[in-house]
Amino acid sequence: MTKNNQLHIQVLSDLEEISHKAAELFTAISRSCIEARGRFVAAISGGSTPVRLYALLGSDQYRNRVDWSRIHFFWVDERCVPAYDQDSNFRMAYENLLSTVPVSPEHIHRIKGEEGPEKGARAYEEEIRNFFGITGNEIAPVFDLIILGIGNDGHTASLFPGSKALDERKDMAVPVVMKGPKKDRVTLSFPVLNNAQNIIFLVSGNSKAGIVQTVLEDKDKRCLYPAGIINPVHGNITWLIDKAAAHLLKTIE
Ligand code: 6PG
Numbered sequence: 001m002t003k004n005n006q007l008h009i010q011v012l013s014d015l016e017e018i019s020h021k022a023a024e025l026f027t028a029i030s031r032s033c034i035e036a037r038g039r040f041v042a043a044i045s046g047g048s049t050p051v052r053l054y055a056l057l058g059s060d061q062y063r064n065r066v067d068w069s070r071i072h073f074f075w076v077d078e079r080c081v082p083a084y085d086q087d088s089n090f091r092m093a094y095e096n097l098l099s100t101v102p103v104s105p106e107h108i109h110r111i112k113g114e115e116g117p118e119k120g121a122r123a124y125e126e127e128i129r130n131f132f133g134i135t136g137n138e139i140a141p142v143f144d145l146i147i148l149g150i151g152n153d154g155h156t157a158s159l160f161p162g163s164k165a166l167d168e169r170k171d172m173a174v175p176v177v178m179k180g181p182k183k184d185r186v187t188l189s190f191p192v193l194n195n196a197q198n199i200i201f202l203v204s205g206n207s208k209a210g211i212v213q214t215v216l217e218d219k220d221k222r223c224l225y226p227a228g229i230i231n232p233v234h235g236n237i238t239w240l241i242d243k244a245a246a247h248l249l250k251t252i253e
Contacts, residue, residue, distance in 0.1 A: 006232065006235065006236050006237060007236075007237055007239075008236065008237070008238040008239070009216065009238075009239045009241065009249075009252060010238065010239065010240050010241070011241050011242070011243060011246040011249070011252055012240060012241070012242055012243070013242065013243055014204070014242050014243070014244075015049070015052060015204040015205075015242055016052065017242070018049075018053075018202055018203075018204060018240045018241070018242055019050075019052040019053040019056050019202075020056065021240050022050075022053045022147070022200055022202060022240055023053055023056045023057055023061075023062050025145075025198075025200060025238065026042075026053070026057060026062075026066070026145065027057075027062055027065040027066055029144060029145050029198055030042075030066055030067070030070075030071060030144075030145075031065075031066075031067075033144045034067050034070045038070060039070050039071070039072060040067075040070055040071045040072070040144050040145070041071075041072045041074065041131075041143050041144050041145075042071065042072070042073055042074065042143065042144060042145045042146070042147070043073075043074040043075060043076045043143045043145075043146045043147070043188065043196075044073060044074070044075055044076065044089075044093055044146075044147045045075075045076050045077070045089070045147050045148055045149050045157065045202075046075070046077065046078070046079075046088075046089030046092055046093075046149075047089075047149040049149050049202045049203065049204050050147055050149065050202055051092065051096055053147075053202065054092075054093055054096035054097035055096045055097065057097055057101070058096070058097045058100035058101050063100075063101055066101070068101045068102045068103050069102065069103075069104065071103060071107060072107045072109060072131070073093070073098065073103065073107060073108050073109060073110075074109045074128070074143065075089050075090065075093070075109075075110060075111050076146060076147070076148060076157040076158075076187065076188050076193070077089065077111070077157040077158035077176075077185055077186065077187040077188065078090065078110070078111035078112075078113040078120070078158075078185060078186050079113050079183040079184070079185050080113040080114065080115075080116055080117055080120060080183055080184040080185060080186070081113050081114065081183055082113075082114045083110065083112075083113075083114060087183055088113065089111075090110040090111070090113075109127050109128075109131060111124045111173070111186045112124070113185070113186060116175075116184065117175030117176060117177055117184040117185065117186055118175045120173075120175070120186045121171070121173040121174055121175040121186045122173075124172075124173035124186055125171055125172055125173040128141055128172050128173065128192075129172075137170065139169075139170075139172060139189075139191040139192060139195060140195075141172065141192060141195065142195055142196065142197055142234075142235075143192070143195070143196045143197065144196075144197050144198065145196070145197070145198045145199075145200065146188075146193055146196040146198070146199045146200075147199075147200050147202065148193070148199060148200070148201050148202070148227075148230065149201070149202055149203070150201060150203055150208060150211060150212070150215070150227040151211075152207055152208060152210075152211055153211070153225075154211050154214070154215065154224070154225025154226055154227050154228065155225075155226050155227070156193075156201075156226050156227040156230060157187045157188055157193065157226075158176045158185040158186070158187035159176075159187055159189075159190065159226040160176070160226065161224070161225060161226060163176060165187055165189065166190065166226060166229075168189040168190070168191075169189070169190075169191055171189060172188060172189055172191070172192045173186055173187070173188060173189070174186070174187055174188075174189050190226075190229060190230075193230055194229075194230065194231055194232050194233050195232070195233060195234075195235075196232055196235050197232075197234070197235040197236070198235055198236050198237075198238070199230060199232055199235060199236070199237045199238070200237075200238045200239075200240060201227070201230075201237070201238070201239045201240065201241075202240055203239065203240070203241045203242070203245045204241075204242045204244065204245055205242070205244050205245055206244040206245065206247070208241075208244075208245040209244065209245050209246070209247050209248045210248060211225065211227070212239075212241060212245050212246065212248070212249065213248035213249055213250075214228070215227050215228040216239065216249060216251075217249060217250060217251060
């Protein structure tokens with residue numbers, strides 16, 4: 001999966017500890033990026049696991065440790081719903097973090113899911129190109145930090161097992177048309193995710209134990225799952241896993 005020096009796996013007692021550890025990493029990485037380049041560019045996930053992290057970042061304990069004026073927020077994926085819909089990843093981050101800290105509205109680069117998967121993906125591609133100054137065909141953006149989750153089926157971002165989006169190597173933002181009543185989505189593609197400088201996976205709960213074991217320890221099977229294909233080309237990957245989600249791991253104490 002990754003070279004050992006780039007892969008860190010930390011088992012923590014519960015979601016609260018994971019969230020504090022992630023908040024520490026977020027503040028430390030943001031500080032060093034801002035010192036080095038004057039800005040910090042993060043792409044964040046939806047789902048339930050990062051809710052506590054976002055709330056912590058805006059709390060008295062952490063909010064003054066971050067220079068919010070220098071941070072740009074992108075999303076790893078979004079559902080094709082209005083911005084403030086219950087299912088919107090933007091809404092979740094806005095309510096739990098962005099509305100509580102002094103981030104400039106121009107630094108909030110949300111995915112316009114309400115435009116539908118094709119148009120929403122094209123608009124997001126354009127947003128990323130403009131922000132990073134990409135003019136050619138190269139997959140060039142290097143996000144300073146990408147926060148990911150994993151589903152019980154091994155999906156990450158909106159890269160689901162067996163879906164067309166998994167094969168995307170050219171575009172950075174990809175439409176994901178879901179079967180049945182599930183909401184369509186827009187997601188970042190593998191090349192963008194794997195180009196990140198830092199990736200943090202947040203994983204909590206017993207129901208994730210099987211997929212976590214497969215993705216982290218089963219060399220033959222992990223590539224069958226999108227989360228197992230996350231392998232940063234140059235960057236670091238840190239898995240923050242709680243005891244319940246880690247209890248099937250054999251190589252971790
Ligand atoms: C989303 C995601 C998705 C999520 C996983 C884990 O918007 O749903 O970005 O990839 O991270 O499904 O979700 P939980 O944190 O709810 O387990």
